[in-house]
Amino acid sequence: MEVVVALSILAVTFVVLLGLRNRDILQHLEARSITQATLLAQKKISEVEMGDFPSLGVVAGDFPEPDDQFNWTQTVTPTPFDFARQVDIVVAWREGERQESILLTTFVLDEKS
Secondary structure (H helix, E strand, O other), X not given: OHHHHHHHHHHHHHHHHHHXXXXXXXXXXXXXXXXXXXXXXXXXXXXXXXXXXXXXXXXXXXXXXXXXXXXXXXXXXXXXXXXXXXXXXXXXEEEOOEEEEEEEEEEEEOOOO
């Protein structure tokens, strides 16, 4: 009888450990996607900062291979100061059935003003 109880406890423990392992794998994949999306958003912000003073409006696109599962949207809005613009970069991707996204914001100054 003691052996049956011990085996039952052992079986339940293995089931719990396997469940935790599967959850760990999913969290690792999600963290990888968030990290990649953040790096891509930082790259887009660098492109904006290195370019000309951005025009107001919304521009969107897809990243090339190998990051083609990600897309981006750049929104440039005015600030109370004519020489500054707010730039929002949203990088989005699908995580199973869910649409995930990250948002990075920066301010760009017109060097000519």
